[in-house]
Amino acid sequence: MKAGLILTALAAALAVPALADGDAAKGEKVFNKCKACHAVGEGAANKVGPQLNGIVGAPAGQVDGFKYSDALTxxxxxxxxxxxxNLAAxxxxxxxxxxxxxxxxxxLRKEDEIENVISYLQGF
Known part of the structure; x- marks a missing residue:
């Protein structure tokens, strides 16, 4: 029984996407490339792009007051x-x-930058 639980726990741990391992502090620096169009944090408002609070795991096209492209809609x-x-892609x-x-x-060209910025966004 214990072996089954251990194997189940191990399988679950291995199933966690590698993106969850990103470095949020490094992601904050990467997010500087995004700040011209997007905002995060307390008081974040829509700019050219929508504010990104709560974006990780959220349904697309849900930020109030932002006019999305027909493609995104x-x-x-x-x-x-x-x-x-999907965010990584x-x-x-x-x-x-x-x-x-x-x-x-x-x-973003570098996979680690993508992982890091997603990790950073998870904090909002």
Missing amino acids: EAAAGGLVWDEE FLAKPKDFMKGTKMTFAG
């Missing part, structure tokens, strides 16, 4: 959730992930 209606996997190449997005940022 359609993806949201289709059930897109900003889990770590979007942050790597937004225009490849979502044709028609209004986001003009080319993307």
Whole structure:
């Protein structure tokens, strides 16, 4: 019985995405690339892009007062959730992930930067 519980716990631990291992402090520095268009934290407001408080794990297109692109609105209606996997893909190449997005940022090239910024965003 104990062996079964240990194996179950081990399997669950291994199933946690690697993105959860990002460094939030380093992610804060990476987020400087995002600040021109996005805000996080207390009092964060929409800019060219929506504020990103609570984005990790949230359904897409849910920030009040922000006018999303038709592409994102359609993806949201289709059930897109900003889990770590989808955020990572979007942050790597937004225009490849979502044709028609209004986001003009080319993307983050380094996987560790993506992991770190997602870790940083998880704190809001």
